[in-house]
Amino acid sequence: MDYKFPEQLFPSFYSCGPPDPVPRYCARSWGSYDRVRPQAGSGPNSSWTFTSRHQPRGESWRHVESVPVPLLSPRNAFVWPLKPPNPEDFTKHMENFYVDHCFHAFGCMSELLGENFDFNGNSKSRYRKDSVLMGRVNNDLHRLDFKVCQQSYKWTRMKRYAGLMSDVLHEVPPQLLGSLLHEELTDQTDRLLFPEANTGGALAFIPFKQSDSQHGCLLYPGNPGLDLLTFHQVALQHQRGGSSSVDTSRSSFSFQLKGSIRQISCSSLLTQCCVGVRSNYFCGVWRFSETNEPRLLQVVKTAEVSTCINVSPHVLGEVLVASESGAVKLWTVGRGMQKVRTEESNLYFNAKSPWRWCEFSAHPRVMLYADRTGAELTDIRVNPVSGHTLFRISSASECRSGERLILSKYLGDAHSFHHLITTQYSAYIMDERFPCVPMLKWDHMMESPPMSCHIVAGSASSGSEERTTKVLLGSNVSQEITMLQYSGGRAEACSSRGHPQALLRPRESLKHLPAQIPHRLETATDRLSSPAAGLTCIQKKSGDDDCLCVLQLTTAGDIFYQILEPEQPNADTCKPPAAEDEHLHQPAATEPLQPASSETKTAKQLPPEPDVSETSSDEDVVGPTQNVMTQRVVPETPERNPTPSMDSEDSEFEPQSRFLKRLALQVVVNDDPELDRGSDLDTSVTESGNVAEDVAQDAVEPNNVQETVNVLSRTVASPVKLSSTTLVTWKHWLQKLMHISSDKKKRSDSSPYFKIQTEGLLQLPDECASEKEHVRSLRRDLKSCMSRRSLLVHGDTSTPFRTPDVVPLPSQVDTEAWTDRLNQRLTASWQGEEAWRSWWKEELGMNREEKMHALRRKRRRQKEAKRAAGDRLKLTGSFTSSVSYQSGLDDFSDLSGWSSATSQSAWSDWEGRQVLSQVLSQEEDVLEYAAPSTVQNDTPTPTPTATPQRLRDGRGDRQTPSKLNTFSVPQKQTQTSQRRNKRSADGYLSSLFAQQDNPSQHDCYYLDEEITTNPPPVASTSSQFRNSQSVPMGSFRADLSQDFFSASGSSQSQFISQSSQSRWGSSQASQPKKKKSRMGF
């Protein structure tokens, strides 16, 4: 039925210009129906129905397990660094080259000059009189074997020699070598980020029979270099609700190749299978069937790097090969090659890419020729060849500028006229019969471009339900696999079904497995994150019991598979299969189970792989325990991958308070004992700030709990638990990986550090000799003492310890005794620049005005305080200013008594306390909202000025509580554990509060600008403190700590202006809240 062309296509505009220059975001096809097309119903009256091009409903497939499972046990592999090399590091590489391959680097000249130098130093066989003695240079050279400190070892002598001979010694001029190396490193970076050589993928599965698609041959590259072509008979075993696995116990064949395998292309015609394998400069074709062993038919060597190989699905033994020269050749195996098309340049515009691709099409003599700019259908029967455009990067296919063709694939199995074209943004289905206009377009939303794909043909409306065709796209660097579904293309136009679905990635599997020890975690993570190199799929289609097994190859040579099942409508009610499985396999879990015990019957026998003794493993390797298994819950609750903002909440808090403490210690400006105590109090205040936060978080808790319950109740239902077989497989896999990597580490130990023998340095010469004697005598003394039942005291020892010569400390300078100005100044300057500066100010009389002002203000305040004491209603006004009315008097050490006076006056407001508590209770709800402000602080900046900012942010968010709720969900998870021990600290801290009857200590740092702008204060902070012990007053304490924070910063003169601003900001920010409360009052 493939010959039918859709009777009606979806309407669209057509223009063949360059792509739209306006860049669009990625999700541009999300959520839209794109177009609809009418279908006249059979009945006469208004039975029109409409179909859209993007249909939201598709088949839903779910994973049987939440991690991919390794198919084979790990082998030795070369794990590429995840980070690409920096091309600027070429000097480092040159250095390595000179050290490691000195004979290649300097061979010629050293041979010539060697006679003139004598490196043997003191040897007698000096064969020339005038040779230069190089003994000391020799020492230097020996040191090259070690990593030495560049600072302490100067290579002056070597430098001189270098100056003398550096321009003659090198075999390759360093400039040339450097530029070449730079180029090579740049290339390597590109290859790592975009490994275009691997396009197409080096993994394939060929079912032996059309009817039985579960049994077949898996083709994959083995060996660390990926140069061992392996044919492995595998079978998919799957039962719905039971265990599923891929059986790899059957025989395998392998062939050693002369280059790493880049692409495997295969096609089967009836019972015969033909396999084309591409490495960079070689292409080979094998043939096999279920009964016949694989047989190499022919190998060709290409002059240029070959970029593509494709085996014909029409005629066995016809292969298309493309190379970077731009030529595509039709290779009829056994008969030779025929050049069918050559293009020097790119097809539609200059993309500066030598990459070429070729595919067969529905017609055996029409082939698709593609490069980064588009694809053409070429009829190779006519000469000169002519092509017509199938696809090009243009506005006809709604491309973006910068979009490039990444992969093209003939979808012969699904529809004989369809081609899949992928770019880094989208995937297109093209119909050969209607070129230029894409039948379908998706945004695949993958992070890195898809470079391999597999198609799972749907069934064209057989029986009741039409199965969709699935397109699996695999990207290399990010290991993503995305499944797209579509239907149609025959009698009806193509329409996409459902939403693109991302499948599991090996690199994310460790999250779902039991925890590993850090260094093992690192090894495993590195191994699992190596880029993907291929993708294939085993399909089981037998009635209702469908399943898909998606296999993915990584460049480390590992293969992972994941099994998908169509979701049943009643899936929620039935028990996940893995859970039952766990019961069934409980005894099996204790037995060692080889993930792949494959007897390899290779053409060239492989070395027996190191057998891991299972007995040693149990204590050696971290495996899953029962405990962990039961603990395993939801695979991806937010708790497991906390977003950075939540991280910062955790991490930022502690250092900050520590920072506060340090600052608090710096505040001390003179030796006033009272102040000293004050700073102690300050630190306790900061801690109380901590607690305050905690209390506040507790206050938010109900919301959190609610939310968490929601989250959990939802997520627990859907995903699946890991079955014990999977866990065991993973356990063994990780065990073997550790064995391999530990072996490797021993071998590749890097050059040791250059060490100096220090034993002799730190030993007293005679001590060593008398040590034993000394100990012996001590023992003797001890014994005698014990027999006498007396204490061993110093006097009793026969050989008393020599008391070390005590160097007498110089006697304490009594600063009080030296009263002249010079000494005062010196004393002040010992206390820091601040004190020194203030001394000078005092001395020069620069602060007389300020003092007078301060005195006047103080008096005014006292008066007002008395007035306010009479008027209770105005009490609340003090909220605004209570924390800020004090002046920053840190310069005036002699005026510090004032503040205590103020606080006394404040104490007279004692009666107002009850009113206050009323107000506070009204404020509770406000406080609750204000508390999560810590969640919002994204940028933990340790500068004091940042904190008020943070606070303000928190306030701003109060208007949108929904955000808070969701963000606080995971946060709550992390807090629960903390809270437990903090609660115990709570009691201790509250006892600390009791000591804070004199809060003036931190008040005294405030600057006086505040006072002029703020309304006259009445109550002081102390009264609030009393209240705070009864009410959850989280933010008040937080406020206090904030204020204190900025104030303490102001001890540094350069902070004065900043801190005053910031504190001003904070007090401003707190105003609206307080006003609100006053209104309520």
Place this chain on the structure above:
Amino acid sequence: MDDLDRELGPHGPVEDYNDFSDDNVSKGGTNLKRPNVNPAMCKETPRETGFHRSTRICLEQIREAVLHHKWQEAAEYMACYPQLLEDTCLPPAQQNKELLWRISTNILHHHPNSTMEDYNNIYERMKHSGVRHHLMICLEHSFHLLLHGQNEDAKWQLSSAESWRHGKESAAQHQRAELISAYRSLLDYVIWCDKRFSNSDNYFDSDNQGMHDHFRQASLNLKEILKKPGVWDPFILSYVDMLELYDDHEEALKVLNDYAYNNNFPPNPNAHVYLYQYLKRHDASEKNLMRVLKILHVLVPSHELMLDYSTLLLNSENKTDIQKALGIILDMLDFTCWRTNMDVWKCLKTVIQRLEIQEDWENVVCEKMALREDWWPALHFTSFHASKDLEENPELWKVKASLAKVLCPKQALKYTADRVTNGKRT
């Protein structure tokens, strides 16, 4: 300023079609081999505020959830994401709004608990949130209504969108406006059809004025959009259907011809099919029909109608026509999908039989097969094919076996039953 700016904001005109996108350059990638990778929705930038960062992270989470089909989770994240709109320092708010709309409808499409009310809410709100995407959302809204059988509401939506005007229109907006009127006309046509069926006795009564009104309204816009290059299969079908009833054959032919042969239009096989069907309905001459099919043969040699074409050619008395028919059938058999089709092989057999009357028929066949002789045997006449055909369709095997000798007289073919039984035994 922000990554979203760069990603979503209006770029300056791209100076060179050949160049790579800015993203690639900004990454410091000096190598031009590598296409711009990482087309992620959201990228980190060196200078972003905490707010931008949290929206970016939120967007990433939404993307993850959506791609893993965790719709509930996505919906919960989505509840916070609209905060993005409150940001004043993101200039391309339009793009953000569109993205917001796309993600939210996407989630609604798949969320189990989404209701029509939610949809209407989102569509209506987002529609009025910006000028540039107004028409697009209107169109999508009407599609949504159409898919849910609310044709009248959809029509109302479309007509209100049609009357929406906003100053200067961009090219894309203009196209959308045209699409909207075309779809509105399509709905007019649907009503027109209903009315036609309801009183099929006499269309041209005065009672049927409403029906004619609908025709008039529909034809105007449909005619307009058919002038624009594009794929307009549903529109042209309805337009031609209406014209046929009013006997405006001239216009219908003109429209169909234009749709098929205008070079600005994409090479749509359906255009030729519609023309052919129209001509056939109106009893055009065989010559005309063959002319249409000849062009279709060049475009799509594998088309179903090629069977009709070969029958037409066989009916003519011309000698060369039979040779042409042979070529056409052989072309069809080149394609995978026809390889086991009984009709085509039978047709081939008739053609050969007709040819055999001629004198130098063997030369003619050789000439046609010359290009195919190296791969046709492998494509059709191997022992594997013989065994498969025998198993599945013995009649086909008979036809093929009889033709094998004729088509490839010089080669020893293995397409025999004898061989197959041997093969089966081994």
